[in-house]
Amino acid sequence: MNKALDERSFSQIMEDHTDYLLQIAFLYVKDWPAAEDIVQDVFISFYQKFDQFEERSSLKTYLSKITVNKCKDYLKSWRYRMQVLTNSFSVNSKKQRNRLVEQDEKVELADAVLQLPLKYREVIISYYFEELPILEVAIQLNLSDNTVKTRLRKARALLKEELKNNQWEVLLHE
Structure with missing residues (x-):
């Protein structure tokens, strides 16, 4: 099957799902910049592999699954472990609340x-x-x-x- 994803459709998908995916990513990784990076990677992966989306589930479920997998990969990564180590030495890290949690x-x-x-x-x-x-x-x-x-x-x-x-x-x- 030859499916095409035009720029307008992709922009609409991003607009419809970004906030939801950011919330999922943040709940996994507990770090707003990392969550933003993960969601950006999710959309890049989706755009590159759109033709592999078989529509066995809803797009929201599909994107959520990609997000969860990328979050798990991030939590296993060296970058995350270094950040946790660095944050453990920071005295004021607890005082910094994420804008998602503040709201x-x-x-x-x-x-x-x-x-x-x-x-x-x-x-x-x-x-x-x-x-x-x-x-x-x-x-x-x-x-x-x-x-x-x-x-x-x-x-x-x-x-x-x-x-x-x-x-x-x-x-x-x-």
């Missing part, structure tokens, strides 16, 4: 989610933020649905423990 009405919840280990954070992000059903989360993360359910249960327990002294009664009701 969020639930800063405490976002911080608690960001503190979760990656395997719990990614199921929380996929299930609650991306609003994917458990089966799609399992497919996206290459896990069984029971593993996703278990990780969601554990992530909720960790969040409950973290937020128990705050005003998050809605989350704490069982």
Whole structure:
């Protein structure tokens, strides 16, 4: 199949999906400039390999999957490990809040989610933020649905423990 992607269509795709992909990337990497770089790489990859998009899923799901994979690659990279090491020596790094989190009405919840280990954070992000059903989360993360359910249960327990002294009664009701 010979598909073409003109400049106007590509610009519209970028406009429609950039904010969403930036939020996903930031929730994974916890760094705004890195998230921007990742999303830029996602769009470059998509543009270069558009003809390989088989439309088995929605474009949003496809771009989300690319974003998640690029975030995981970034978290394994030397650049990320050096940044973490450098940030650990910075006294004021905690004071610098990302503009995405500053705008969020639930800063405490976002911080608690960001503190979760990656395997719990990614199921929380996929299930609650991306609003994917458990089966799609399992497919996206290459896990069984029971593993996703278990990780969601554990992530909720960790969040409950973290937020128990705050005003998050809605989350704490069982």
